[in-house]
Amino acid sequence: MTEPIDERLRSELQQHGVWVTSMQELYNWGRKNSIWPLQFGLACCAIEMIATAASRYDIARFGGEIFRPSPRQADLMIVAGTVTKKMAPQIVRLYNQMADPKYVIAMGACAISGGPFKQGYNVLKGIDRYIPVDVYIPGCPPRPEALLHAFMELQRKIDSQKLSGADKAEHLKPEQPSEFPVPLFGEHDLESSANPGVFHPPEIERA
Amino acid sequence: MESLEQIKARAERAVSGAQIAIVPNPGPAQQSSLLIDNEHAFAVARFLRDDPTLRLDFCSNVTGVDWLDRVVKKTVKMKRLVDGEEKEVDETTEEKIPGYLEAVYHLYSMTHKHGPVIIRIRTRDRGDGARLPSLTTIWRSAEFQEREIFDLYGVRFDGHPDLRRILMWDEFVDYPMRKDYREPDDYEWEPTPHDEVLEKAKRHYTQRPELDGAEKITAGGDALNR
Numbered sequence: 001m002t003e004p005i006d007e008r009l010r011s012e013l014q015q016h017g018v019w020v021t022s023m024q025e026l027y028n029w030g031r032k033n034s035i036w037p038l039q040f041g042l043a044c045c046a047i048e049m050i051a052t053a054a055s056r057y058d059i060a061r062f063g064g065e066i067f068r069p070s071p072r073q074a075d076l077m078i079v080a081g082t083v084t085k086k087m088a089p090q091i092v093r094l095y096n097q098m099a100d101p102k103y104v105i106a107m108g109a110c111a112i113s114g115g116p117f118k119q120g121y122n123v124l125k126g127i128d129r130y131i132p133v134d135v136y137i138p139g140c141p142p143r144p145e146a147l148l149h150a151f152m153e154l155q156r157k158i159d160s161q162k163l164s165g166a167d168k169a170e171h172l173k174p175e176q177p178s179e180f181p182v183p184l185f186g187e188h189d190l191e192s193s194a195n196p197g198v199f200h201p202p203e204i205e206r207a
Numbered sequence: 208m209e210s211l212e213q214i215k216a217r218a219e220r221a222v223s224g225a226q227i228a229i230v231p232n233p234g235p236a237q238q239s240s241l242l243i244d245n246e247h248a249f250a251v252a253r254f255l256r257d258d259p260t261l262r263l264d265f266c267s268n269v270t271g272v273d274w275l276d277r278v279v280k281k282t283v284k285m286k287r288l289v290d291g292e293e294k295e296v297d298e299t300t301e302e303k304i305p306g307y308l309e310a311v312y313h314l315y316s317m318t319h320k321h322g323p324v325i326i327r328i329r330t331r332d333r334g335d336g337a338r339l340p341s342l343t344t345i346w347r348s349a350e351f352q353e354r355e356i357f358d359l360y361g362v363r364f365d366g367h368p369d370l371r372r373i374l375m376w377d378e379f380v381d382y383p384m385r386k387d388y389r390e391p392d393d394y395e396w397e398p399t400p401h402d403e404v405l406e407k408a409k410r411h412y413t414q415r416p417e418l419d420g421a422e423k424i425t426a427g428g429d430a431l432n433r
Binding site for chain 1: 374375376377378379380381383388390391393395396398404413
């Protein structure tokens with residue numbers, strides 16, 4: 001990477017019909033406008049996700065309409081709905097099978113924290129216990145506009161990712177894991193109940 | 208449709224040796240049920256399905272109930288001689304009822320458009336004796352629901368064609384719908400705990416030894432007054 005071009009010079013050149021860009025901008029522009037989500041839904045949030053993909057809300061306007069039935073071809077995992085403990089290993093397995101760079105949107109209260117089923121014995125208290133989440137959408141379920149907003153937030157995130165340097169994107173760092181351990185079915189609960197390498201709950205000190 | 212008493216009388220006549228009791232439901236639903244003994248449950252169920260006037264050919268729902276050990280106190284007014292005088296005295300008797308598990312079947316008739324008739328079968332206890340005869344061969348729709356009772360309550364259905372867990376994973380050993388089930392402790396992160404959740408979350412709280420006692424000041428000002 002060379003020195004970034006002066007913004008004033010760039011806009012002046014643009015007025016003369018010369019478009020100057022950088023490899024990073026071009027690369028991120030291409031990536032952010034063609035995000036292929038993984039086609040799967042878990043609960044009622046999936047209905048909103050389907051509505052977002054259909055004609056009324058039309059996620060195709062943002063380049064995210066190609067829902068792929070295979071994790072090998074997907075860039076984005078929209079965790080849309082309640083993740084039961086029986087389903088959690090399969091979600092992590094699907095995430096592991098996706099090719100880098102990959103992103104995760106936790107859609108709705110259940111995917112974030114377990115939601116109204118948080119205290120149930122059978123519901124995972126948030127998918128961020130096992131895989132890293134890029135964008136969280138609150139709501140029960142979130143409206144399609146909220147999913148579109150999350151999608152745009154993700155596009156901003158992709159756009160700001162660096163290709164080189166110390167603060168380059170996580171998926172470009174060879175030491176960063178792109179696969180995470182799949183939790184095992186235990187006798188009483190999943191083993192383990194969270195991946196400490198991924199899950200960092202804020203520590204609240206209380207008397 | 209016939210009354211429950213009539214059904215009971217006819218079923219007992221049709222299946223020799225069957226012991227059927229009527230379990231009354233005093234609630235607003237008024238849905239009383241028939242309690243059938245385990246040995247004759249299969250034969251009685253077959254009678255309920257095949258009898259031409261009943262023809263309960265549709266089992267809409269099967270569910271489990273967990274009854275823990277309980278003590279029933281009964282107070283009866285008795286006449287007793289106290290100091291040569293006859294007086295009314297309250298006499299309390301305690302009856303210990305050991306726990307058991309129940310399967311409840313809701314039956315309807317598609318042919319005659321009547322129902323529901325509710326039948327119950329009870330296990331001997333909540334341990335090794337938690338076995339019941341499977342009625343899947345009579346009502347095919349009971350198959351998954353009996354598996355669900357096996358999964359969540361731990362009732363073994365003898366004669367079931369495919370008795371495996373259906374909702375929880377195969378490695379799981381507990382029965383989550385039993386009243387004495389204790390869920391796993393994954394309460395390490397509770398942003399807004401309250402009630403029982405607060406009690407469970409407190410076990411994960413970090414202690415702050417450096418506190419100087421200011422945290423004990425309450426709205427009433429007890430710590431300040433002392």
